[in-house]
Amino acid sequence: MSDDLHDLYQDIILDHNKRPRHYGALADYTHTAEGYNPICGDKLTIFLVLNGDHIEAVQFESACCAICKSSASMMTEVLTGKTLAEAETAFKRVADLLSTELNLEADLSVDGEIAALAGVRKFAARIKCATLPWHAYFAALKG
Numbered sequence: 001m002s003d004d005l006h007d008l009y010q011d012i013i014l015d016h017n018k019r020p021r022h023y024g025a026l027a028d029y030t031h032t033a034e035g036y037n038p039i040c041g042d043k044l045t046i047f048l049v050l051n052g053d054h055i056e057a058v059q060f061e062s063a064c065c066a067i068c069k070s071s072a073s074m075m076t077e078v079l080t081g082k083t084l085a086e087a088e089t090a091f092k093r094v095a096d097l098l099s100t101e102l103n104l105e106a107d108l109s110v111d112g113e114i115a116a117l118a119g120v121r122k123f124a125a126r127i128k129c130a131t132l133p134w135h136a137y138f139a140a141l142k143g
């Protein structure tokens with residue numbers, strides 16, 4: 001990864017950390033779950049409004065590190081308006097981008113801002129920070 005690309009990814013993560021999207025508890029949620037990552041101390045609660053297999057709204061609250069918070073913020077943007085199947089596909093892509101075995105090239109024009117998560121895999125201990133919001137999402141679906 002070039003230094004320029006690395007800086008760009010860094011900027012995206014810092015921006016979402018500073019101004020998290022869809023932040024705050026949802027009063028009328030249909031599903032919720034808490035996630036906890038003991039390695040870093042990240043805590044996060046996710047709130048979903050599902051209508052059939054359609055995700056109408058996603059919000060979160062967190063007391064977590066910048067990577068966790070920005071990953072959660074990006075996730076809410078990705079999931080809003082998606083079907084459950086599309087959400088599953090989006091998670092698969094995030095997991096692949098974070099995989100040190102696959103070591104995939106991310107592409108901002110294809111992946112959107114979640115491409116920035118590819119920069120996280122250099123820091124193995126932080127990968128769980130980035131996946132915590134998604135695990136909380138799946139936990140919320142299961143109830």
Ligand code: ZN
Pocket residue numbers: 037040041042064065066067068126129
């Ligand atoms: Zn963390």
